[in-house]
Amino acid sequence: MLHTQRNIVCNANLLIRSLTKAKVVVRGLQLKHQYDAIVVGAGHNGLIAAAYLQKSGLDVCVLERRHVIGGAAVTEEIIPGFKFSRASYLLSLMRPQIMQDLELKKYGLKIYLRNPSSYTPLDKPGGLDGKAKSLLLGSNAKKNADQIAQFSKKDAKAFHEYESQLERIVSAIDPLLDNPSVSLPSVMGSSLRDKWSSIKPVGALVGSVKSMGSDLPAFYELMTAPAQKILDRWFESEPLKATLATDSVIGAMASPQHPGSGYVLLHHVMGELEGIKGAWAYVQGGMGGVSQAIANCAKDHGAAIFCDKPVSQILTRGSKAQGVVLVDGTEIKAKVVLSNATPKVTYLDLLPQNTLPKEEVDHLKQFDYISPVTKINVAVDRLPNFIADPNTSESDPMPHHQCTIHLNCEDSSLIHDAYLDAQQGKITSSPMIEMVIPSSLDPTISPKGSHVVLLFTQFTPYKLAGDAQWDDSNRNKYADIVFDTIERYAPGFKASVVGRDILTPPDLENTFGLTGGNIFHGTMSLDQLYMARPTPGLAGLRCPISGLYLCGSGNHPGGGVMGSPGRLAAKAVLGDFKALSK
Structure with a gap:
């Protein structure tokens, strides 16, 4: 209850500060009634599309429904002094061509490379001699072999x-x-x-x-x-x-x-x-640093980015996109519309009914958004101290603090068991946990001596069994199970907690617009990849509605902070724009 009350107060204060910042972002900009291109959603893919289009000479407007840009690649100060990468939390997949084309380093992107990359502490000592306590992997082949050899000489080779x-x-x-x-x-x-x-x-x-x-x-x-x-x-x-x-x-x-x-x-x-x-x-300042660098590039070339501008409908005339309508009723016209929302939101919620052929609507309704993810963002007043590798200093992070820490991962059967629990709508007693501590490398996101801990956990069902809801009671019940698990590996962790932010699949959907809470805008299964993403008839960036493009992760090549869907959509727009302008 204490966590919940503290977070409510923190969120209220943050909202006031964030709304003030949002006004600063758009100060001096006047929302016009017409643009060459409108981008719905200021997630990283939408911002990338906007930057490419604006650099190429189009007049571009980005409309974001939240008070802050970034979509799931966002930094939010949920607890005073602690800056959380509230959804996505690591950078790797961003395409090098995009980094180069948009000059993201010039526009403020700074990163901290991680090495080692992976740490798995054991609940009980094991290995060939019964004394191995953990597995630490990184970029050094010799060290990797030595670590793996604790468990198998064959595997080391x-x-x-x-x-x-x-x-x-x-x-x-x-x-x-x-x-x-x-x-x-x-x-x-x-x-x-x-x-x-x-x-x-x-x-x-x-x-x-x-x-x-x-x-x-x-x-x-x-x-x-x-x-x-x-x-x-x-x-x-x-x-x-x-x-x-x-x-x-x-x-x-x-x-x-x-x-x-x-x-x-x-x-x-x-x-x-x-x-x-x-x-x-890790991105300096959190994952919002990626989105901000892209936005800086887009704005530097003249793009207009507005927060607190939720779109209620994509305007169409016949089989051509004409612009958008905001929730407040404002109409904004454009020659092209790009949507960074999920396929479901774009095609089934924002388009007027009967716009798409029935066959495509049926395919879209079958698109799989099932997600097992609950993200828990935690502020702590000291570093976790793992039994497997005790801290040598109260304040200095050790190598294993800097990488992804895998808990409940000593045996593949533990992962499968947690999955089976979720399939039955249960709150699992053995969650799969990936813990990262970005403040171990980035000193800008937490007070000195304190740390930001991000927990990417699975498996949690979108719907609980017996019509139970993901209310505060069940959110905290699950989070307590996660914290009890961490406590087994790092005693004292629970006592170090200053506050926490719990995002179940429905919370991820409601907060970030991720249908089903799916971080990839749809399951990355073979039947939903490449020429079938999001459907065979809508793959390849263009759809039956002329001038409408899907630029988010629901399109090829899929999810992660990669940027390709945004870049590819922008290239398609530029190839079509002359014809669409007639």
Whole structure:
């Protein structure tokens, strides 16, 4: 109850400060009645689209329903003095071309690279000699081998080849991330324009497949097989397999035992920062620093960005987008409209009924948004002290504090059991927890000596069994289970807590507009990827409504703070704009 009361007061104070800041952002800007392009939603993809379009000479307006920009890539001071990356919390997947084109470092983006990258403390000592207490992995191959050898000599030798194969596959499919997906309607279209627009995506697809070479069977297996099957073939030690298996279920209501979970694993190793493949980093000031740098670029070139401007409808005339209507009734016209909202919100909520063909509406209604994620943001007055690797100093972070800390991950069966609980609508007693402490590297986000702890937890159902609701009682019941789990590994953690912010799947939906609470704008399963994202008829960026583009993660290549959907949508708009302006 104390946490709840404290957070209510903090949120009220923050709202006042945030609204004041929002006014500063738009000071001097007057919302016009017409633009070349309107972007609905100031998430990172929407801002990227706006920046590219404005740089190319279009007059662009971004409309954000919340008091702050960033969508899920946002920083919020929920507890005074503590700046939380309230939803997304790490940077890796942002495409290097976008970083370069938008000069994000020039516009304020600063990052802290992490090494090591992964830490799994054990609840009880184990390993070959019964004395191993943890598994710490990073970029040093020799240190990784030594760590893994505590549990299996065979795995220590296999790990490097496993990583090398994933890196080769990622390099092969890299071009697919920077090009539109193949659009089946375009390929099958009768017009020369349709066929011409499909040439480059088809070429990228063929090129990626050819470059796979001898890794093509492994890629096919990753796309279709359970991650557990793949990991069992490579390794024998459970702490290693379970640690790697977490990447196969992040954001997915799936077990490592499910076919197709291998792709989610692959998706999370596609990143690159500072020229380092697979690197992950904290953003200075929190993830809102990414969105702010993109917004700075867009505004510097003349884009107008407005907060507290929720859109109620996309205006259409016939089969062409004409602009938007705000909740307050204001109409704003535009030649093109780009939506950073989910496919469900864009096509089923914002478009007038009967705008899309019934077949497409039926497909959209079947799009899977099921999410298992509850995000808990915590302010603490001292560093967690893990039994497996006790702190050597009260104030100085150790290497394992700087990386992703995996709890309840000593054995893959623990992950599967938590998934089964969620499938039954239960609040699991053994949640899968990924803990990060960004203040271990970034001193700007918490008071000196205190820290920001971000907990990405699974598996929590969107709907609880027996028609129970995610009210404060159940939110706190689940959070207490998570905190009790952490306490087993790091005694004293609960006593260090200053305050907490709990976001269940319905909270993620209501706060950030993430349908179903899904952080990827839709499940990243094989049937919802590439030419089928969000549906076969709506893939390839264009839809039956001329001048309307989906620029969010519900389009190819999917979720994560990657930016490709925004960039690809902007490129499609620029290719079409002359014709649309007639």
